[in-house]
Amino acid sequence: MGRTVTALVTHEGDPLGAVGPFAVETAWWSEVGSVAGHLRRELGVPVLVLRLLKVEHGEGGRDGHVTYHAEALHPPTRVPARPIDHAGLGASHELRSPWARLDGLRELLGWAADILAAAGRPPTGPVEQHRTWNLAGLFRLPTRQGPVWLKATPRFATDEAGVIAAFARLDPGLVPQVIAAGDRRMLLEHLPGEDCWDASAPVIISAVERWVAAQTAVSPPEGLPDGRSPVIADRVRALLDGPVGGELTAGERAVAHDLVRRWPMLDDCGLPDTVVHGDFHPGNWRGDGGPPVVMDFADAHLGNPVLDGLRVRDFLPEGKRPIAVRAWADAWRSHRPGCHPARALAIGEPLGHLAYAVRYQEFLDGIEPSERIYHLDDPVVTVRRALRHA
Template sequence: MTVTYHHPSLIFTYYCVIPHPEGGRVLLVKNGDRLSLPHFQPEEHHFGVVDHINVSLAEKYGLKVAVLRCLGDEYVEDGVHRYYAIDYLAHSTQVDEGLQWAYLNELPDLPVPKVQRAVVARWHEWQHQSDERRSPWSQAGWYTEASAVLTDFADRMDMGPMGRVEQVRAWARSSVLRIPTEKGHLFLKAVPDMFAYEIKLTRIFSLRYPPHIPQILAINSDRSWMLMDGFKGNLLSQVKDIAIWERALKRYARLQIDLDKSARALMNMGVPDRNIDALSSQVESLAADLPAELSVDEQDVFRRSVRLLRSLCYELMDYQVPLTLLHGDFWPGNIVVREDTQEPVFFDWSDSAVSHPFFDLPFFLDDIEDMLPGVPDVRRRLRDAYLGQWARYESPGRLRNLYRIARVIGPLHYALTYHAYVLPGMAPSVRWEMSAMLPLMVRKVLAEFEQYQKAEQ
């Protein structure tokens, strides 16, 4: 198993709330003279990467399950306790020795840790909440239905399914399933309503830019599903040849330029319109509702900077570079380099918008010296590879000046997107998954704005 994220200094223990299919009971494991939720210690520590949970519960307890969602973390003296809601998939409710079904109303009288009883109570309350923003894949039965769709499609396309359906991701932003076939992997991705436009957008892009977009084999717009053909390659973040990185940035800039006359069509498709006027008009709303994670000093500095930040937004309009498609989550982990052609493939367009194209580049270059160690002047080389594609609009000097502004307003765009759209579009019970993004982006604004002002002096 490839590990997406591992925290070397913390020991994670995953505890799983597994309900009886008829309701009213949860599964417990005997632990000496105590009882506990089924648990294990994983190597994978990203809360949204979940197939290893299904595998571990099958290997340790003989259970056939799927993950519904992460219920949250508890930091303890010896590490992190993480809790998951699980869908029990087996037809039989007979379980292995050492496991037992316990009625919910009996839990207070059983030797179950108090914190686990509280988690079960919170899970039970969540199960009975009605919220239209709740992800379909966090509901019992979804994995079974989606797996059948994926397997049936592979059969009908003569792809020859070869194994079980893997649950690659399950979090509020999306669900991703994968099945191995004789012709490679087949993927199903489902997104929430606020990202529904990604389905049509990716489908159209796969036809318009086939070398650089995953091949979409089928979509279901009503359910915000798409079936994607897998392809062989490496994440750009794993590639050490800077020439391939430069090529990826050049290809992406050309794609954005090619779409500059299609902005209206993109918006008609549902891609959000995040123009400069809209951006500037929302700064004061953010200043009045800054996240509590920011210090008093940070909040004060941001509020005192509102007028200058709004002015800087409008400076973007003094340049000829047009508004066009913005990926919105453009980092090397969302780009695959094809094994056969060494061409980049851009995926995961959930955060895309029509806005200023340069907002993507500062985040792409985050930590670039760590990703490409030992490459002289790597940040400048990659910046210039991207900016050079826009030479038809402005001189090199003006493009560099424009990029300096984008380094400040780019994170402001993302902060406003999370504040006004993404976080409100999530059910309160899962908002914690993305809540750290807002203070992170505001702090980036403050840091970049400070550097910008120093350079102007």
């Protein structure tokens, strides 16, 4: 279907007008680099997308017609002809991401520029916006020593820099290099290559084996969220007893509550509680054919590592899944003799979905209403996915 865009543009908070509809190459709503580029060409000045306002006809985070609020960083040389209603743009919301507000975005970019200047590598050109949504703001800053990536995350995200540092002490090549970190933000060195969605067998095996080896030795960083069995089981029960449970039938709720009782069975498989990535799919690995680097630790927590084994398996093409399962199980048996990783995968499959349902509800509880379309039905859909694997 593809994505078309209308941008409601302001400068210094004052309305300028609407640009669009226009088509962009990428279908994903959060990928706004092409949107900012089109607006820059249209208006003759740098423009950054602040936030999503509404979506028509799209679903699953992609496609449809998307309306954004965008900010021109300088007075435009060409003013949009179509006027806009400023009332909705000026309204604030307590859950709005800092990078979705003009003042917050300026502060964030200023912080990055100051850090890089102090390090002797000031930005040599305008910032390039790549992604903005309720889970992250991602920007690329050019420097003479190579590009730097700025990532900002919401209050419900894990402190990524702390997790990266914990793994870097064991295997520096496993994780990105952090230049600097602040409150819910960090600057990262550029990683060459591409995301490993179509990972080869050697890349899959390398990523899984090195990740498991690090998990067996890592010391959990301070402040890591607790997702161990008693904690996550209680949170699933609370989810099922709340509004999400109200969307299920009585029979579905009963089966889901029965599944929660399996968490002690998962613990009996002998896998240790450790730092779990939380979203360990190949799209969060980056490489150029050699051992990949693992990225995006916003969902990291202390818990059972079966969640990572399930995640990598489920995101690979059907024909490559046995490679990941075998590598993951063999690695855990090697590092933890006597454990039962294959049994953990079988027991953990529905439990993993229940854990993700809780996480998706955290997203919904932590973001402003216009952004909830990204995750709106995810908790109940994911609970039902767990039931299909009961």
